[in-house]
């Protein structure tokens with residue numbers, strides 16, 4: 001049966017480990033697998049802005065021997081000019097896989113239901129699972145391998161209701177991490193996602209917690225992460241979304257609460273002086289450039305893994 005990667009828990013803990021191992025292997029040798037040799041095409045569709053994702057998927061697909069067909073969602077108008085299901089049938093007859101950045105998760109689910117080829121979530125309003133694969137691979141790199149992931153404490157401070165928070169919960173729990181979300185009241189993660197993460201954590205030995213102070217979230221953490229307070233599509237609420245998050249800014253004083261060897265993650269783009277200070281993101285504990293590079297390796301690993309099972 002065709003496998004998809006629509007949300008982080010579409011991979012079991014052992015499958016996630018295999019993909020992360022492969023991501024680390026791709027970092028050492030970019031051409032260890034070329035499943036798209038032909039070249040076979042992969043559709044990479046964007047209904048929202050992009051830079052890292054377009055570059056990393058395009059580069060990755062080319063390095064896998066394939067051809068990236070980047071589609072501007074504004075031109076394609078999926079769901080407007082024709083239904084998501086009809087688009088899925090058309091694409092599925094031609095390309096090896098479909099990578100899609102869109103708004104509602106439901107659109108992605110429909111694409112997966114009808115495409116007949118692997119569908120990958122390149123960010124939705126609800127999840128950003130490819131980013132979490134890159135983050136986990138980065139943590140593994142800095143902590144001595146995937147075997148060291150379980151038991152690490154990851155603190156994410158900022159918008160608890162956004163795609164990164166949800167993906168840290170699900171993907172982190174799958175890896176056996178202790179995930180602490182530090183977020184203001186009123187920005188809680190989706191209750192269903194939290195429950196799913198709790199269930200997964202119970203199996204992997206990890207844990208998940210939502211707290212309302214940065215101190216509680218960050219104290220003793222091995223990894224500290226944050227994300228923009230204003231996600232794509234929320235630009236009109238920018239003013240409104242500033243004040244509640246100021247107490248959750250990742251600054252030097254906050255980072256000092258974590259373990260002395262804690263590493264700092266940010267999915268980028270970063271807004272220095274807002275969710276993170278320049279001192280922290282440009283400081284010695286920041287590994288954000290490794291993290292950005294791992295988008296390439298992790299997505300190649302994921303695509304290879306999915307194509308082997310398609």
Ligand code: NVA
Pocket residue numbers: 123128162163164227228230231232267268269
């Ligand atoms: N939460 C952010 C992530 C950007 C990679 C957004 O959705 O805009």
